[in-house]
Amino acid sequence: MVQLPKTNPETHRAFLEGNFVVNKTEKKFSCMAIDQAHEQNNACVKADGGAVGLTENPGALRRWMVAGPEMARLVNEFENVTECFVNTNASNKLHHEQTLSFQESFRNDIVSLYDVIDDLGNPFLETSKDLLVLDSKNIVDISVVKTVNTIESLGQEQFEKYTKERLVDRTTSVFDTIKRNKLPLFQTPPPAKKTSTTDHKLMALKSNCSLFSRLYIACQSRDGNLDDFFRHENHAFPPSLSQNGTIRLGTKADLLSKCLERLTPPTDVKPVVSFCYS
Template sequence: MIAGPEVSHLVAQYEAACGTKEGTEHTSHHEETERAQRVFFENVEKLSQAMKDMGNPFQEESRDLLSLDTKDIAHHTAAELIGTHLEKCKVRFQEFMKGLEGEEESTFYEPIKKNRVDFFRQVPASVDSSKQKVLKEDCQLFSKLFISCQSRECDLKEFFRHENQSHPAALSDGGKLHTCQKSHLTTILESQVTTPEAEPDADTIIIDGAALVNSLPPRSSKTFEEYAMLDVLPTIQAYSTKYKRTDIVFDVYRPSSLKAETRSKRGREKSKGMLFFHAFTGCDVISAFRGKGKKSAWQTWDVCDEASGVFSKLSQYPPVVDDEDLKTLEKFVVMMYDRSSTAEGVDDARSSTVNIIFDMGDRLIDINQLAENYSQEHISALLALHAFTGADCTSAFKGKGKVRPMKILNQNSKFIQIFAAVGDSWEIDELVLSGAEEFTCRLYGFSPRIKKVDEAREIKIKKICGSSLELRQGLSVDLSTFPPCKRVLLEHMKRVNFQVCVWKRAHEHYPEIPSPLDHGFHINSETGKLEPLWFEGRRHPQSPR
């Protein structure tokens, strides 16, 4: 350090020897004072204690850069900066030394330019300029196509039956599924019931594995195995003494999963679940059952070490409980953090004879009380509405959310009947499709007499252009405000119907689920992954000869 204590002594001795300045009696550095040394010692002790409590980062074998206190994974660019920081400094120094060889380039007293690097700076979220550029180009392309269609006297109705671009602006973000705040639906439903002040007595607790990991930050654990044995297992054993049965459910992360795209958007910067998911690879996931004699009977399901992470089928093991014991399991507590799953829980509560309580961490939701406010048909409609307005495998309508669709559904019994029929069969009924088309028109603010989305798209452009149907130069056209064309809505409804079919068959032990390739998805020839099929056929109308 230039201002360090050693340099201060040398400067004082140099000044005294040269006579340029009288030597001073006190040549100690300000950091050599008793108070400064005491504060430094306390900080070192705190850091050492933090490493003992949180784990020594120098013993980590992972290549990820972790935060010491929260265990959050920093962005990979931060790890690259630290790995290359020393080399960058050496390059700066070599450039400075080379500059000394020619005085005309640099002098000895010229400072070395500082490398300004902030490793853990939180980059504020901003709209990517490339996305704005793509949207602008799409709008310009749409305008040119529309003008060309008019000049060639094409059929305007045929023009609006096509999306006229590779990805529908109303449902996609650059070819990916558009997402929304899914928990808004839970907020609406939760406002209709009274939150229990205390957790009621229950026979069974079903724990979301990811929620359990997020609620148990590692303290003294240094490895994944220690974390599982010291932090997770004692918590599970405590639950087993309180409940007759404790089940832990982990979602399976397969590369070919329909949720792969949604998980990729969540990233790894702030995800503890992604970090500690591998803690259970090769270990045991335990389900506990306490019988009538208050003896704990344990059964384990081994997790495969393969990348697919497929759980062993329960049929390979003897049953934990018999039919007589199952009759005693009358009330469930579900511990989870995903607020978007309330709609599925209400459907389960209405179709079962047990009591279900959702533990959201900071509050409880009585699912049975919530289900009593709706008929079975209405609950089935809510399940389909949740998928229609955006779930993990289905896209949301830009700018529409879930509050407005919920209001439209509750105000019209016709839409309740239509959405209740979604998912009854793997094939979409024509009445369901036409009803979804009418609902989409209502969602975009059109009058009840407008029931076709292609007609609604034509009316929308007429409002922008006026009676002349001419796009003026510089006129902005936001394509995301247009409802999707019927061909796009058809593929969207295929994905919605497929998702609801899976949800409605969740009670079956081994449901027969067909391939998603015929239900709004296709395999990307380059990546080999499942992707949404936005529409079939041409994106533009065929030009007249």
């Protein structure tokens, strides 16, 4: 392509004139690739129902191949005629972003961004090394900062490894699966800190100590009854039935075994068992 002006000037001139794309309308910046235009033409011929099941019936396939393109041409001509009555030539040549509403929305976004920079300061004058959000000043997690700093070098390293293993050394098949990079991004929530059971118990004891201290002082200053105070449950969940909000599990036989043992007196008499054969 670099030597195309010298090797084939006519092809280079055609490329400069835009003859490598298809323009279906008079709108600017609406050209598409040739293969994409072919796919759109195929979609017009297939219509909404598609070509499902036609390959199994040779007669229906031949009728569809003959009449399908002609029907698509008639529908396309009808749509073009109706659009001429509805739309003007000036609107047909405009891009979909060349409208008053879109330009007004774009202007409002620019003004909003300017207001944020005016209120919170110029982000390019920030001397801190932390990576933060422009409008909220929230500092992102350190793992996200590491991703931003190393993502380019990581991608280059993986590209060189892929080229060497699959194209140069040919030790790995081209069809082998490439491992996904699970890198923390801006929308990735920070990892939750894992706390052990001992930490949960210690936090619960500290919370209970603080709660009972406040309630005990309030009970003394208001002449309350301490027996009534300790009679009621002061937890969000009863510790006898749940642990850290999770209900305790057990076996009913273990709960009733001691009660049944007390009601049943011990005895050394062995029951007589007889076998009956039929």
